[in-house]
Amino acid sequence: MKLIQENEAPADGKARQAIKPVICYPPDTLPPVDRQMLNKARQAMQLIETVTVPPRDAATFEVPAGHFFRIVSSIGAQVGDLNLWSKHNLDERFYTGKTRALHGTHLSTGDRMWSSMPYIRPMATISHDTLDWYGFDEFGGSVHDVIGTRCDPYTGYLLQGDHYHYCCHSNLTRALGDYLGGDMARAETLVHDVLNVFMCTGFTQDTHQYFMKASPVRPGDFIEFFAEIDLVGGLSACPGGDCSSEHSSDHASCYPLIIEIYRPEDGTLDGWQSPAVNGYDGSHGR
Ligand SMILES: [Zn+2]
Numbered sequence: 001m002k003l004i005q006e007n008e009a010p011a012d013g014k015a016r017q018a019i020k021p022v023i024c025y026p027p028d029t030l031p032p033v034d035r036q037m038l039n040k041a042r043q044a045m046q047l048i049e050t051v052t053v054p055p056r057d058a059a060t061f062e063v064p065a066g067h068f069f070r071i072v073s074s075i076g077a078q079v080g081d082l083n084l085w086s087k088h089n090l091d092e093r094f095y096t097g098k099t100r101a102l103h104g105t106h107l108s109t110g111d112r113m114w115s116s117m118p119y120i121r122p123m124a125t126i127s128h129d130t131l132d133w134y135g136f137d138e139f140g141g142s143v144h145d146v147i148g149t150r151c152d153p154y155t156g157y158l159l160q161g162d163h164y165h166y167c168c169h170s171n172l173t174r175a176l177g178d179y180l181g182g183d184m185a186r187a188e189t190l191v192h193d194v195l196n197v198f199m200c201t202g203f204t205q206d207t208h209q210y211f212m213k214a215s216p217v218r219p220g221d222f223i224e225f226f227a228e229i230d231l232v233g234g235l236s237a238c239p240g241g242d243c244s245s246e247h248s249s250d251h252a253s254c255y256p257l258i259i260e261i262y263r264p265e266d267g268t269l270d271g272w273q274s275p276a277v278n279g280y281d282g283s284h285g286r
Helices: 012-015 033-045 096-102 151-162 168-179 184-190
Strands: 045-055 058-063 069-071 080-086 089-092 112-114 124-130 142-145 197-204 210-213 223-225 231-237 259-261
Touching: 012 197, 033 223, 045 058, 045 231, 058 069, 058 259, 069 197, 080 124, 080 168, 089 184, 089 259, 112 168, 151 168, 168 184, 168 231, 231 259
Parallel strands: none
Antiparallel strands: 045 259, 058 231, 069 223, 069 259, 080 089, 080 197, 080 231, 112 124, 124 223, 142 197, 197 210
């Protein structure tokens, strides 16, 4: 937190601090998102499946490449923790760190969810976000972050000394374990850092600590994704509810989240191809 300063600034300290930053990964040379094509495809799409995620629990779902899925707020403000895996290789999973480096701390329309090394490719593209109006508030907060991790019982134990089983990490582990036919041990190794859907978060301006505040999501709001590859998703309805006060407990009001899967009309994705895995030759110079 940088609270301890035991060293004097050097004579040129102010000058070093005054150097202007440069963007680490300008995204201009990434494969472009064809929003015109996506908007055409999403206008004519048909709902083919609905999955309900119960409060303080998680569910898995499959989305074929070239389909859309929505995460919809149902009867009350609720935050969701989203994991994505490649259906044909669960070791290829969503990589929050690189997604954050490429698109910033919070995602919205036009941003992509990138997969882990050595596969790094787009897994999903955000095609619509009814909370895009929120932007960043006066505290530096926004929705749909890739800066948190997921609430988990291990950190809960470190901080509170209790055994709480309905954190998003445990919810996702149980749901993926069921998907794998009961292999909870393998499932736990595959659960990863999440997209915090609808959660409103940021870093405090003084100590730059991770904060949360009541989600601005309301029933009917949704975030929509275009599946770039065949996906398995996992979504946990966080025990924090709208995350206005606490998580990792049964105190907050929690509500279901709805996943809707849509098939676009034939012909609306002509010319589109599912992206191949990363083209780096993998030799690392040897
Ligand atoms: Zn959670």
